[in-house]
Amino acid sequence: MNNRGLFPLLAFILTMISTSVRAEIRVGEIFPPLASPGLVGANVPATLGKVVLVDFWASWCAPCKASFPAYMRLHSAFASKGLVIVAVSVDQDAAAFASFVRKFNPPFLVVLDRNQRLVREVQVPTMPTSYLIDREGRVMHIHPGFRGVETEEALRREIEKMLSN
Amino acid sequence: MNRRDRAFLVFAAIALAIALSGCSTTKAVRVKPWERANLADPTMDPGRDPLATAMMEHIYFSREAAQGGRSIGGAGCGCN
Numbered sequence: 001m002n003n004r005g006l007f008p009l010l011a012f013i014l015t016m017i018s019t020s021v022r023a024e025i026r027v028g029e030i031f032p033p034l035a036s037p038g039l040v041g042a043n044v045p046a047t048l049g050k051v052v053l054v055d056f057w058a059s060w061c062a063p064c065k066a067s068f069p070a071y072m073r074l075h076s077a078f079a080s081k082g083l084v085i086v087a088v089s090v091d092q093d094a095a096a097f098a099s100f101v102r103k104f105n106p107p108f109l110v111v112l113d114r115n116q117r118l119v120r121e122v123q124v125p126t127m128p129t130s131y132l133i134d135r136e137g138r139v140m141h142i143h144p145g146f147r148g149v150e151t152e153e154a155l156r157r158e159i160e161k162m163l164s165n
Numbered sequence: 166m167n168r169r170d171r172a173f174l175v176f177a178a179i180a181l182a183i184a185l186s187g188c189s190t191t192k193a194v195r196v197k198p199w200e201r202a203n204l205a206d207p208t209m210d211p212g213r214d215p216l217a218t219a220m221m222e223h224i225y226f227s228r229e230a231a232q233g234g235r236s237i238g239g240a241g242c243g244c245n
Contacts, residue, residue: 060205063244090199119199127198127244145245 024123027142031133032121034086039111039118041101044086048137051162053085053155055130056119059093059100064128067146068104074155075108081163086111090119090127132158134165198243205242 025031031054034044055071057064068087075085085108091097097112113119122131125144132141132155141158143151166174196204203209212218226232 056199058199058202058205058242060202061242061244092202116199120197124198127201127242129198147245 022121022123024125025121025131025139025142027139029139030137031131031139032118034118036118038113038115039088040114041089041097041111042109044109044111045084047084047086047133049135050082050084051135051159052133053083053130053159054133055085055087055128056090056113056122056124057087057128058090059096060091061127063146065100066148067128067130067151068106070146070148070152070155071108072104072106073152074159075106077156078159078163079108083159083163085109088113088118090116092116130155132162134162196243201241201243205244210241 031052034047034052034054053071053074055067057067071085071087074083079085087106087108087110089097089100089110089112091100091112094112094114101110128146130143130146130151131139132143134140140162141155143155145151207213222232
């Protein structure tokens with residue numbers, strides 16, 4: 001290949017790289033499957049046919065720590081009615097993840113996205129971000145961030161509506 | 166410059182512009198929200214000790230007769 005052909009080829013490769021950045025998952029799109037080998041810590045059951053709340057968190061994220069008691073309350077209220085909560089940690093330090101889980105001992109599923117593969121596929125806009133997924137696996141609501149009572153009440157309303165459908 | 170060379174230059178310029186536009190998107194070059202573990206570390210916050218920060222500001226003001234211009238962005242977990 002001569003020099004004249006090399007430059008357009010290089011530009012083409014750079015174009016492919018720059019345009020291959022994934023877009024954030026949006027409402028209405030199908031959420032990636034949770035039964036993934038990259039998620040360690042617990043066996044995620046089959047979630048098709050169930051209302052699922054997926055929360056991306058990390059041990060170094062202060063609002064994430066504030067969100068866990070809220071998710072525990074939601075679990076108490078709605079787990080018997082069919083809600084499945086899966087908290088996906090993006091920690092790269094497995095010890096920090098384990099320490100956090102030991103401290104809170106949540107009653108819902110907590111898994112570690114070991115190679116950050118799922119979070120990269122979803123492209124969360126901020127930490128934490130929670131996704132409410134309907135029985136067909138479609139994202140119905142996205143909550144970027146956790147703002148205390150405001151977020152908890154919004155999730156409660158949305159979950160009640162989705163479970164009644 | 167003949168027609169073929171001109172066409173090649175136009176194509177190369179367009180391809181380069183598209184390629185370099187990737188550098189301008191925040192999604193391509195910024196630290197992702199889930200990658201901020203190190204930035205969230207308290208030691209990465211230059212203003213973690215307000216008293217020490219105030220003391221250093223006073224020292225710099227006293228020595229240089231200048232104020233401000235020392236804030237650094239980018240640290241913290243970037244949460245919410």
